Amino acid sequence: RAVPPAEGRGPALWVIRDADSTLYLFGTVHLLRPTTGWGTERIDAAFDSADTLVLEISNPDDQAAIIPLVQQHGLAPAERLTLKLTSGELTLLDNAARAMGLTAAQMDPFRPWFAALTLSVAPLQKAGYDPASGVELILKARAEAADKPVTGFETVDEQIRILAGFPEADQLAFLRSTLEDFENATVELDRLVEAWAAGDVEAIETIGVEPMRESSEELYQALLVRRNTNWADQIQTMLEGSGSAFIAVGAAHLAGDDSVQEILERRGVDVDVAP
Template sequence: MTFMTRLKTSASDLARHAVGAAFGVALTAALVGSLPTTALAQTPAATVSTPAPRAEGAGPALWAIRDADSTLYLYGTVHVLRPTTAWGSDHVDAAFDSATRLILEVSNPDDQAAAMPLIQQYGISPETPLSSLLTVDELEALDVAARSMGLTAAQLDPMRPWLVALTLSVAPLTKAGYDPQSGVDLLLKARAEAAGKTVTGFETIDEQIRILAGFPEAGQLDFLRSTLEDFEDATVELDKLVTAWADGDVEAIETIGVEPMRDASELMYQSLLVNRNANWAGQIETLLEGSGTVFIAVGAAHLAGDDSVQSMLAARGVTVERVLN
């Protein structure tokens, strides 16, 4: 099985789910910012002064880790949302308000200026243009997809396959009304800053981008080809994932957003989820050595499945309890 053989369901499974609930809000925001306005929905994004619409039920899942002098809340996010998505809940608001510190995947998810040089460094390769890697038919399909975004295949030619695949993945989502400015991470960061909370990150934008850029070229090309196959159905899988997340259905998140990633590629699964979850679990253990209340918000895919952050903490003897209404 090649790197992305089973991504017929696919660009959804890596790109939509990575963009949606695994990682990449800063990268996504930078890609959205680089798209022509014809590729974007003209929908006002949410702001810190606009509370999230209230979820009909309990809302997205929340967990707590406690010891004698610490409380760490663990909350799964979706990095891009429609402004109308209902996800607000009283118990999450109470947990967030009680914290003095917010930890995100990266401390600066809204810093497009930091992301763009990294995208150019790791995502542009004019010495190996796409036109030298794709067949004539694939280049024609790429041009059709690019033109729907207000671009051409020639404009994408200097990009590495991973970057083109993500660009093609982001554009249909934005056209359908998804926006990183309405994503949970940016709204929580804005609220934290307005309340005077400290905001830090588990990793850096550079580390995130280098994960994608480090995939083998053959795998990047498979990713791009499957993205082209799935281009017209871009929002279907993310819509399902958002519904599961907003309902607090962690098992469905695992089925929709975690298992297909592992089925597609063990390398991708280990790189995007397992290795990062292990790193974060270690940082959470260190946090428990201190004191105070911290609210941790990371992509929801990291908090579902056998290799979730909670499972790794449990294996280290740390008790993680789900917080209910």
């Protein structure tokens, strides 16, 4: 699929080099409107020069892998979600559910993390955001067309277990936060996408990273810090080998004091803005 051209310099891109390795780091947005412009010659040149594409997971479009994991970790009919909410929260849940063609009663078997994730995506899709226009799926299709191997830092199972493994109090806090922000979710993502498309990494930190840390330190540590640390480990292993790779992960992982780049820099690995 053709990507509309970005205005100006476009999204941020970094590069890590040693004697026999070149690794590009590119922040992504998982859902985009098809009209969002983010294509640039520098991104295309970096992608084309790479031997391998590295994503968070190698198969982000594999519903056959995701569905059984959601059934295993996301549903708990005996626990009854609606009994864990106040009457006010239940009203918010029902209103949000109805906006996506469901009811609170139909979400009763959902574990809190899965209810929160479902409700966080629904208003975005209604506003024209589409997973098929997300950066990962477009890059994956390009890589496959060019016979470029696609690998992942994590598996779908690992990603789902991170969310499913939160203590219930943290899952409920995630759900409450999602319900409170439901009406403004599209506005916030619009701001984030605008910052990302313009390469404004400080704004990405302000919009996408800081609010997560303020709402829950445990969420911040689990979703960003520990994963960024793991990915930095894998990048250093890649540098011990040779070759080139285009690494594309969510933009929030490449912003702030605990970003992948900052972790690498603290370990003595130079990360430069790509020319």
